[in-house]
Amino acid sequence: MKTIAEIGLLAEQYDIAIVGAGPAGLSAAARAAELGLSVLLADENPAPGGQIYRAITTTPVTDRSVLGEDYWKGGALIARLERTDAVYAPGCTVWSVAPDEAGGFELGLSLGGQARLVAARQIILATGAQERPFPIPGWTLPGVMTAGAAQIVLKSSGLVPGGRTVIAGCGPLLYLLAGQLAAAGANIVAVLDTTPRRNWLAAIAAFPDFLRSPYLAKGLKLMTQARGKLPFRTGVTSLAAEGTDTVTGVKVTRGGATETIACDALLLHQGVIPGINLSNAAGCAQAFDAVQRCWTPTVDDWFASSIPGIAIAGDGAGIGGAESAALRGEIAALDAARRLGRLSEAERDEKAAPTRAGLARSLRGRRFLDLLYRPAEAFLAPPADETIVCRCEEVTAGQIRDTASRLGVTGPNQMKAFLRCGMGPCQGRLCGPTVVELIAQVHGVSPAETGYYRLRPPVKPITLGELAALPPTEFAVKAVVR
Amino acid sequence: MFRPIAEAKASDGTRVAPVGFTFDGRAMTARAGDTVAAALLANGVQACRQTPVSGAPRGPYCMMGVCFECLVVIDGIGNRQGCLVPLRDGMRIQTQAGRRQPDEVQS
Ligand code: FES
Numbered sequence: 001m002k003t004i005a006e007i008g009l010l011a012e013q014y015d016i017a018i019v020g021a022g023p024a025g026l027s028a029a030a031r032a033a034e035l036g037l038s039v040l041l042a043d044e045n046p047a048p049g050g051q052i053y054r055a056i057t058t059t060p061v062t063d064r065s066v067l068g069e070d071y072w073k074g075g076a077l078i079a080r081l082e083r084t085d086a087v088y089a090p091g092c093t094v095w096s097v098a099p100d101e102a103g104g105f106e107l108g109l110s111l112g113g114q115a116r117l118v119a120a121r122q123i124i125l126a127t128g129a130q131e132r133p134f135p136i137p138g139w140t141l142p143g144v145m146t147a148g149a150a151q152i153v154l155k156s157s158g159l160v161p162g163g164r165t166v167i168a169g170c171g172p173l174l175y176l177l178a179g180q181l182a183a184a185g186a187n188i189v190a191v192l193d194t195t196p197r198r199n200w201l202a203a204i205a206a207f208p209d210f211l212r213s214p215y216l217a218k219g220l221k222l223m224t225q226a227r228g229k230l231p232f233r234t235g236v237t238s239l240a241a242e243g244t245d246t247v248t249g250v251k252v253t254r255g256g257a258t259e260t261i262a263c264d265a266l267l268l269h270q271g272v273i274p275g276i277n278l279s280n281a282a283g284c285a286q287a288f289d290a291v292q293r294c295w296t297p298t299v300d301d302w303f304a305s306s307i308p309g310i311a312i313a314g315d316g317a318g319i320g321g322a323e324s325a326a327l328r329g330e331i332a333a334l335d336a337a338r339r340l341g342r343l344s345e346a347e348r349d350e351k352a353a354p355t356r357a358g359l360a361r362s363l364r365g366r367r368f369l370d371l372l373y374r375p376a377e378a379f380l381a382p383p384a385d386e387t388i389v390c391r392c393e394e395v396t397a398g399q400i401r402d403t404a405s406r407l408g409v410t411g412p413n414q415m416k417a418f419l420r421c422g423m424g425p426c427q428g429r430l431c432g433p434t435v436v437e438l439i440a441q442v443h444g445v446s447p448a449e450t451g452y453y454r455l456r457p458p459v460k461p462i463t464l465g466e467l468a469a470l471p472p473t474e475f476a477v478k479a480v481v482r
Numbered sequence: 483m484f485r486p487i488a489e490a491k492a493s494d495g496t497r498v499a500p501v502g503f504t505f506d507g508r509a510m511t512a513r514a515g516d517t518v519a520a521a522l523l524a525n526g527v528q529a530c531r532q533t534p535v536s537g538a539p540r541g542p543y544c545m546m547g548v549c550f551e552c553l554v555v556i557d558g559i560g561n562r563q564g565c566l567v568p569l570r571d572g573m574r575i576q577t578q579a580g581r582r583q584p585d586e587v588q589s
Contacts, residue, residue, distance in 0.1 A: 044547055046517065046568045051546055058515055061487070091566070130548045140551075142528035142541030149545035157513060157520040159484040184487045245539055246528045264483060275548070391543075392550065394535040425550040425561070430543075460547075461561065 001082045004089045007111040010118055014040040014087070016336050017107055017120035019094045019278060022050020023322045024314025025126030026077040028329035028336075032124075033084035035337045040120065041081075042092040042109060044460075047156075048081075049074050050128050051148065052322040055156035066183045067155060068176075070218075070322070077326060096457030097123055097282040097310065105309060108458060115466035117473075122309050122336040125279050126329055129272040129315035132294070132375065133434050134169060135382045135389050135397065138241030139268065147177040147269035150186075160186040163264025166250050168192035168239055171271040171373040172219055175226040181267075182230060190261050191226070192252055193234040194270070196376040203371035213365025238378065241266050270375045274316050277427060281455040283307055288448035291370050292319055293380065294433060295452045302335035303328055311336060319370075324362040330355050381437040389438070390431035392424020400435060404442040411451045412436055425461050428453045484523040486513070503573040512569055519545060519552040519564035522575070530554050530564060531578035553578045 004010055016032045018025045021043035029041040049056040053074025061067055081088070089111060096108035104121040131146045138144065147167055153159045160181055165188050167178050178191050210216060226232070238253035242260065249262045273294035276286060285298040285306035296318045303311045313332040314325035331352050338348040382389065385398025403409050403418050412428075412435045415421055421435055422428035428435075432453050440450045500511040505527060512521030519542040522530055529539035531553050542552040545565045552564035555576040564575075 044566055046566070060513065060515070066487070091568070130546070131544065140538065140540060142539055145542065146544050149543060152545040153484060153520050153523060154487075157484075157516045157524065158487050159520065159524055160487055162483040162485040246541075391540075392533075394533060394538070425553070426548060429548045 001084060002087050004087055004092075005112070007092070007109065007114045007116045010040065010087070010089065010109070010116065011038070013104075013119040013121075014038045015120070015340055016040070016122045016124060016333070017042065017105070017118070018124045018126055019043075019097075020050065020126035020128055020314070020316070021045065021048040021088065021090070022052060022126060022128045022314060023074070023077060023326040024128070024316070024329035024332075025050070025124070026081050026329070027326040028124045028126060028313055028333040029086045029088070030077070030081040030084055031330050031333035032337060033081070033086040035333075035342050037337060037340060037342060039084075039086040040089065040118065041086055042089045042094050042107075044091065044093045046090055048078050048088065048090070051152060053077065054152050059155050060158035061155065061184070067180055071155070074322075093460050093462075094278065095460045095462050097125075097278065098457070108462075110460075110462050110466060113466070115462055115470055117470060122339055123311070124329070124332050124336060125282075125305075125310065125312045125316055126314045126325075127275045127278050127316040128325070129319055130275045130429060131268075132270045132273045133389075133430050134268040134270040134379060135387050135434050136239045136241060136268070136379070137382075137384050137387050138243065138247065140388050140391055141241050141243050141247045142245065143243065143247035143264065144241050144266045144268065147174060147267040148272075150181060150265075150267050151177050154180065154184055160184045161265035161267070163187065164189045164262060165265045165267065166190045166192065166261055166263040167267045167269070168194065168236065168250065169269035169271075170195045170375055170379075171269060172215075172222065172369055173272065174269045175222045177267070177269065178230055179222060179226045182226075188230055189263060191230045191232045192236045192239065192250070193232060194236045194239070194376055194379060195234070195373060197235060199372050199374055202374070203368050206365075206368035206371055210365035210368035213368075214361060215365045215369065219369075237376070240384070270379055271373055272315065272319055273433060274318060275429070276316070276452075277429060277455055277459045279305060279310075279312050279316065280452070281457045281459045282310060284310060284312065286452065288446070289318065290446070290448070291367065291374075293374055294319075295436075295447075303332040304335060309339065320363055320366060324359055327355050327359040327362060331359070377441075381434065381441045389434045390419075390421035390424065392426050392430070393420040395419045395421040395431070397434075397438060400438045401442055404439045410439065410443060412439065412453050413451070415439065416453065422453050427455060427459060483526045483528070484520075486524070501569050501571050503569060503571070503575060505575045506577055514569075516569050517545075517565050518554065518556065518562070518567045518569050518573070518575060521569045522554075522564065529577075532580040534581035537580045
């Protein structure tokens with residue numbers, strides 16, 4: 001592996017460019033490089049691992065029991081990549097992926113305050129997941145973070161929330177995070193579980209499969225450990241963060257009764273959803289996944305997107321967890337090698353067979369978790385009018401509902417034009433899913449009918465200076481010279 | 483407010499010298515290897531910007547580059563995502579204050 005710290009040191013062209021150095025990107029890069037392809041692995045974080053193996057090579061957390069054995073598995077992925085010739089660019093933002101004239105792609109990159117265009121014949125997007133937005137009144141107060149954010153700070157800096165800490169939400173990760181923070185010495189005063197009780201009815205049919213899954217032992221252990229040691233409260237139906245300049249408490253409703261729990265930190269989690277901004281802006285088709293309740297890029301068995309030459313591996317193409325992400329990266333890399341003529345179809349299939357078997361194993365039981373931990377309607381489409389939905393432009397649920405019903409706005413792109421939601425620097429990452437749910441609810445249609453934001457590059461803000469300093473291409477010159 | 487866990491102090495305290503920086507002129511230190519956003523959290527800084535719409539205080543929310551709540555001014559350059567920028571010795575970090583006024587913009 002060759003680590004690049006300066007954008008000028010990148011080559012003009014690579015066989016494969018991979019975006020994201022989490023489990024999917026790391027294993028895709030390793031596999032492609034092992035097959036003798038020239039590989040660029042670009043990642044905006046300072047160190048490899050993605051979020052799940054965040055800071056695996058640099059973490060100050062030395063007590064292995066704090067983060068658990070699964071975390072430390074990430075080291076093997078990086079060790080494997082290190083043995084290859086892949087080029088790894090940390091701190092490098094990919095802000096655009098577009099077709100080039102040669103039938104490949106042109107990537108817009110930014111590193112160390114400088115932008116550059118680099119060509120790649122094949123692309124694998126391994127941009128991973130983000131936490132589902134969890135809009136409640138007061139969630140913009142300083143001191144309110146995602147539970148994943150606290151986990152990132154723990155992994156990468158060895159820090160835990162210092163005061164009274166409340167964790168609220170739903171999903172297997174919630175228990176894991178609560179357990180890790182508690183093991184690291186955080187003072188968790190309440191774990192507020194919003195899992196709707198009726199989800200059990202929907203999930204129970206998928207239970208037999210779950211019983212045979214590798215999740216079972218792990219999941220049950222996490223749950224019993226967390227429940228035994230932590231102050232759990234189930235059946236939570238409504239939450240509101242309180243405070244003026246910083247969070248001081250959380251108002252909780254369960255079983256019809258409301259109480260306020262004082263806290264210094266409130267950590268929110270409502271499951272994870274694919275990060276789709278780059279694939280959406282590149283033009284890859286996507287569809288609404290009614291089980292996982294999120295927009296997901298459409299991919300085939302080899303994780304190829306609707307655009308030939310762009311594959312999407314890992315949680316960015318649907319949530320499956322770290323283990324399956326690594327396997328999916330591998331499969332996508334094999335297919336990219338086939339497209340590049342490095343492998344025949346038969347060789348590709350043969351090499352992929354054991355990985356596919358592992359993938360099927362790692363995904364078994366997933367459906368049960370997806371159904372059980374489906375967020376309640378009240379957290380997908382916040383009922384309180386004052387709840388901020390678009391954090392960047394401070395657009396509220398009330399404004400969105402009102403605009404959808406009174407002005408007849410039927411989709412998020414139109415909503416954007418009316419209210420500016422999704423137009424701030426996060427480009428809809430924090431409001432998109434909620435805006436869609438609210439519009440769908442008002443009109444009594446499914447999110448699939450509502451559609452999603454049509455995103456455009458650059459998918460991350462870059463300065464005009466960076467753009468202006470790009471060397472003009474022949475095409476760009478022709479476009480303005482008559 | 484975040485605090486280091488015991489393990490980090492014990493194993494790293496002697497090995498790595500802390501990094502010095504300023505936040506709105508106040509001198510602070512943090513662990514080498516922290517991001518700017520983590521360094522601020524470790525120093526008890528909850529809010530690092532005010533929004534351009536209402537001026538409400540905001541602090542880091544996702545720590546992974548998606549929410550843009552950690553925007554700060556670093557060494558005079560605004561709109562930097564604190565959770566993605568590694569802390570460097572001597573950095574001058576400032577609150578990103580609300581909307582930019584036209585008369586502040588230089589050449
Ligand atoms: S804290 Fe969300 S982008 Fe930095």
